[in-house]
Amino acid sequence: MNTPSTTLPGGTWTLGDAVVTRFGYGAMQLSGPWVMGPPGDHDGALAVLREAVGLGITHIDTSDAYGPRVTNELIREALHPYPESLFIATKVGATRDAQGGWPTARRPEDLRRQVQENLGSLGVETLDLVNLRMGDAQGPRPGSLAEAFETLVGLQHEGLIRHLGVSNVTGEQVAEARGIAPIVCVQNMYNLAHRHDDDLVDHLAADGIAYVPFFPLGGFTPLQSEALSRVATRLGATPMAVALAWLMQRSPNILLIPGTSSAAHLRENITGAGLSLSGADVAELDGIDH
Numbered sequence: 001m002n003t004p005s006t007t008l009p010g011g012t013w014t015l016g017d018a019v020v021t022r023f024g025y026g027a028m029q030l031s032g033p034w035v036m037g038p039p040g041d042h043d044g045a046l047a048v049l050r051e052a053v054g055l056g057i058t059h060i061d062t063s064d065a066y067g068p069r070v071t072n073e074l075i076r077e078a079l080h081p082y083p084e085s086l087f088i089a090t091k092v093g094a095t096r097d098a099q100g101g102w103p104t105a106r107r108p109e110d111l112r113r114q115v116q117e118n119l120g121s122l123g124v125e126t127l128d129l130v131n132l133r134m135g136d137a138q139g140p141r142p143g144s145l146a147e148a149f150e151t152l153v154g155l156q157h158e159g160l161i162r163h164l165g166v167s168n169v170t171g172e173q174v175a176e177a178r179g180i181a182p183i184v185c186v187q188n189m190y191n192l193a194h195r196h197d198d199d200l201v202d203h204l205a206a207d208g209i210a211y212v213p214f215f216p217l218g219g220f221t222p223l224q225s226e227a228l229s230r231v232a233t234r235l236g237a238t239p240m241a242v243a244l245a246w247l248m249q250r251s252p253n254i255l256l257i258p259g260t261s262s263a264a265h266l267r268e269n270i271t272g273a274g275l276s277l278s279g280a281d282v283a284e285l286d287g288i289d290h
Contacts, residue, residue: 025258029260089129093148140173191247
């Protein structure tokens with residue numbers, strides 16, 4: 001693959017056999033309300049995707065469950081044939097119901113179907129990265145992932161998947177997956193207020209494995225939000241900018257995938273992630289009760 005631009009904040013990370021920008025783009029918000037149905041502005045959604053690639057982003061995160069099928073089809077419409085440098089990560093392990101819920105779907109036949117659906121909607125013969133989503137909408141749950149992960153390993157051996165990752169998982173499940181086959185990333189909820197994965201982030205960094213946090217501002221209490229806002233006000237920035245910058249500076253293996261349906265907001269996120277935090281700023285942010 002071509003080496004991507006390094007003008008985005010954080011530079012690059014080697015994800016499997018690809019070099020990707022640490023600042024990526026999450027496509028979930030391109031679908032309709034509650035991640036169901038088409039976007040209100042179809043052309044605007046295409047414009048955001050093209051803007052992301054135009055700005056040098058080479059890591060896009062998606063799933064055929066978004067919409068369902070909506071975000072993958074938008075990505076295909078906007079960007080196919082894909083630039084050689086573009087790396088598209090998707091995930092399997094959950095489907096959608098008519099009420100917009102996320103019921104689990106991790107039987108071997110479910111996973112094979114989801115992989116085939118992602119291949120079809122993205123218009124590719126091999127998926128760059130498939131994350132196995134465990135747990136449920138409330139977060140990780142204990143239990144073995146062996147059968148599901150082994151199914152994906154089998155699909156990888158068939159040439160349908162290049163790289164594997166895990167999402168919404170416990171540390172024990174990460175270790176279990178790594179005992180079965182190599183993974184290139186872990187995708188979990190992690191931010192200033194939810195730092196339960198601190199040790200895992202560092203452990204993965206030492207082993208050259210990416211950590212991809214979602215919900216950079218998710219789940220903050222009013223007191224936590226107030227503390228973040230104080231730092232942001234002092235720096236003349238938004239809370240989101242400070243939260244993204246903190247994640248970018250937290251560890252070199254952290255890859256950001258903030259989502260938006262607005263090209264202007266995408267550019268704001270890039271600027272925010274590039275905000276330089278001093279040692280005193282980081283110390284104050286680290287002091288936020290978590």
